[in-house]
Amino acid sequence: MIRPASLRGGRPWRALILPSFLALPVLALLLGLGTWQVQRLAWKTALLEELAERQSRPAIEAPTQPDPFAAVSATGRFRPGAEAFLGLEVRGSLLGGSLLAILDREGAPPLLVNRGWAPFEGGRVERPEGVVTVTGYARPGERRGLITPRDNPAERRFLHFDPVAIAATLGAPNAPPYALVVVEPGPATTPSGFGAAPPPARATLPDPATGFPSPNNPHLGYALTWFGLAIGWVVIFGLWAHRRLREPA
Template identity: 45%
Template sequence: MRRLLLPILASLPVLAALITLGTWQVHRLHWKADILDRIAAAEAGPPVPLTGHPPPYSKVVATGRLDHGREAMLGIELRGTTLGARLVTPLLRQGAPPLLVDRGWVPMERSQGIDRPEGEVAVIGYVRQADTRDWNSPRDDLAARRFYVFDPAVIGAALGLPVPAPFGLVALAPPGTSPTALPAAARSLPRPDNPHLGYAITWYGLAAALVGVVASFLLRSRREHAA
């Protein structure tokens, strides 16, 4: 009896852990699905006026004047065979801190003109939170206005701006914008991956496999004992 009891007792904590992990992934699945539903609803709806503390990825509209004389480049991105980066331009707002606007991708070597609207503009986009800088973050080239970490405070100081908003705005391309227009602005809100169904199936599958192994062991032991 002890020979059969020990494998059962040893497998129970493992089985409980596998089921717990699978259930946690199911909760994460529903949580992520809710986020995706809210992003889809925000994308389909009209933008809301920008406030001082907007939630991440909310679709907003901000009004001001783009300061093209203080443009900066953010990150590095290869599109096809063309190397480029994100064009970041301060939006100067009346009675509010400057807002760093990611206007879209532009190539490093420019053979095509870039749209630079003058006067007061209304920029529609989604809120981007600041990046977290750590020991592995690439070093910004402040003199060349090339940045690899989206840190509004650092970028604003390098551009000689008053303290900017602690978040940024990623501009969305207006409907009907040519796909070849520069900057190549985002055309949709970002959507996080939702791989949690696969993770849940994996953990529950391992739990089922463990039950199968233990059951097979017990059945074989019973047959051997009967023989």
């Protein structure tokens, strides 16, 4: 007759040593990911509060080095022909991107301005000839990643936002290292993607941003997910260990 290990005076817990060494790293990984997301939550919350505080200030005349995403404004004339496109975005059946232009200012360096979405070809794109004042936020440059697509300066098409390189391509090498993204409060922009309705024919292009950037903050949900998986892992291991200890030797 075979008796359970517990009845034979054995040490059934020895059967859990190796599985425990295998299970603990998984638990540590899940807890580490959850803790990291909690840290990211604190960082993102502070960032959103800082952005909201900057954007609540009155717009100032665009300086050489503004705070990232601060409200700024500039007055000048758009330089004829000094335009480029940034990114790729489909609206309806039209392929376009953000229209970048050089704003020449009196007594100040020229400024790179992101006027908003416009199609690469066609469309009624407005190009004011007189003095204009634009208001929005200061967008800093981005770091180029390992898989960032190549730009095409010859055709003035850019997929990576490097304001210094773009401004130099447009003949303004002394422009500050950021772009003023025009913001005009209003209805939401036209949805992107194939099948979405194209911009109305009577609409004035470019189509500027309608608000300041506000990054998502999903890190609380991510943290709860990882911690929930950690709890589930402990429960599953506990049930398995309990069953293993009750098995006959």
